[in-house]
Amino acid sequence: MVNEEIIKSLAIQNESKIVLLVADGIGDLPYKNNKTALQTALIPNLDRLASKSSCGLTDPISCGITPGSGPAHLSLFGYDPIKYQIGRGVLEALGVGMELTPYDLACRGNFATLSEKGIIVNRRAGRISTAINEKICEIMQDKIKQIGEVKVIIAPGKEHRFVVVFRGKNLEEDLSDADPQIVGEKMKFAQPLKASAKKTAEVVNEFIKIATEVLKEHYPANTVLLRGFAKHPDLPTMNELFKLTPAAIATYPMYKGLAKLVGMEILKTGESIKEEFETLRENFEKYDFFYLHIKKTDSYGEDGNFEGKVKIIEEVDKFIPEVLKLKPDVLVVTGDHSTPAIMKGHSWHPNPFILFSPYIRIDDVDRFNERACAQGELGRFAAVDALPLMMANALKLNKFGA
């Protein structure tokens, strides 16, 4: 990749429209039938698109690196995922749908069990139910709204998990985890990892003390562990970097949150894939870059549900003609990373990639799957290069040098 400053200096705004269709975790490994989900699915429209496109494979981060959703998406949005690392707390906050500002410090919380002797005896409070979690979070939020001048915002997650956002000036993320990590040890407070984080550590530790006081009667959830402290990354927007006016269509909070971090407008949409494509059609005139996210290819991959993954791919396939009817100047269909059903998790395998535009060398690939795309004209390339490639094909990049 070239430095983003180079891309920034070459970017121009024009009327061309780019659609980036991301089927999360679509890349796969051969399953029991010796085929990947893409090789198994009946996808006549995607195959036809591949036959009119340039194809390839992208590495989300680098050869052999399995990415989380954060870095995998940043790459696709044109951000160097090594330079721009989004802390765990922030990703967790986005995942539960919290809206973050540049003043925010976020962290992950666990409800935990503290013995009378002050020892952590269960790091997950015996996995309390989500319903109880929600109730306790409400009680905590009610009692703790502010610590000094720092606003405190609490949101429940699943089972024993929650998120705390500290909103205030001069907060720092260089704190050790306030979590002993193993049972049988005393409560642990956050330590500043540099001098300027001392005030932040005091705020966080004050929160832990008050929360433990508030939770006294809520055994087994009678204390909190906080970890993954992370400041809002305050990324340059895609408009600042690439002069794009981007919009996001996604159903899960995490992806809306990531899109918001890079300055995309988050479009209201429904829960179904059908509704997502309708949202694309309805808003097509208003933006010049669309990120449309399909979540369930990844969810079924994570569950090891190969048939489910195949079905979602077949469902997506049905909407390809509708996208083409909109006549986008550039259409890319790809994944953010692979989630092979046999691995039940993210993996490092490169993503199949279709590039459709008037300025391509159409190659011999006429199927959309991992093996076919490996033969494509684009070869194998870094996912972070996909955005400059889309911009080039939309004639949104000037010449470099004379």
Place this chain on the structure above:
Amino acid sequence: MVNEEIIKSLAIQNESKIVLLVADGIGDLPYKNNKTALQTALIPNLDRLASKSSCGLTDPISCGITPGSGPAHLSLFGYDPIKYQIGRGVLEALGVGMELTPYDLACRGNFATLSEKGIIVNRRAGRISTAINEKICEIMQDKIKQIGEVKVIIAPGKEHRFVVVFRGKNLEEDLSDADPQIVGEKMKFAQPLKASAKKTAEVVNEFIKIATEVLKEHYPANTVLLRGFAKHPDLPTMNELFKLTPAAIATYPMYKGLAKLVGMEILKTGESIKEEFETLRENFEKYDFFYLHIKKTDSYGEDGNFEGKVKIIEEVDKFIPEVLKLKPDVLVVTGDHSTPAIMKGHSWHPNPFILFSPYIRIDDVDRFNERACAQGELGRFAAVDALPLMMANALKLNKFGA
């Protein structure tokens, strides 16, 4: 790419000879016949060469980036085109055939029209003829030979364009353009963009004042606009970096100039492709690296003249057997960038690349074109890596580490 310091530390001099044949802008997109120029041309010799070679595709700069001739050539010569950026004024000076020294500051000039009230009313002096331009440049040069201790060298370009080189000590390139960019504004002088450029700005602005005085009687060309101030980049030579003794065979001033910047010997040759190959044969004993540049593939591409581009490729093809008769240890045939006839300009598409040497894995590619090379053993790689690859195949690179 690895750092050039690594290549430098591994480079060794030996008797092996490398020929780098660059057909400028040879890469193409499918034209009205659904084929690229290379797919259309009858090129039995290049196809045979491909069948005995390793093939691939190179990105001039990075995925999606359309390069100018300067950075595209620097890459092929093994120089990181982001690290070594050649300013516009220098490229313009090379383009009109001026010889530059490390003391030189070059800029592009326009003859323009100044009204009696001191307003720029035409930025191109109504596009005066090249003949008039040449005459006025001569008059200016005659009256302005020196400003203080700084020598001034003026060379005409086409129509209203010319180049000025300021030759002296401690000149700086950090100057704003002396050009209002739009008509209806006053003359604009160069401003120093850092303190140490103040003296240079004074010299440049003194030139503008004297030139405007000299041009008084030459309405509509009665003033000058200067822009793209750039110092000679003072690159390390290919001999310093790679221990090569390189020679360039090119017909256009720009490419001779670029070759000279990296320390190549510029061989005298004629205007025709035939003469260029004769020059290669005649000088084959004297150097160990030959850069042979074919310009017209690019020129016809820029003109949108697909048939012209095809014919030039067929003409080049006829000389391949003569090159092989010289028994170069390494022969590479490629482009510096693509210039698709349908785009009438440079583009970002990767270049087809043939590597012929005794140390290759011959692949299945038996045609020299974009689609065939995409299937080659070399895959897709950065053009800046081509030089280390050529050197390796000429056994001019030692082992890295023990």
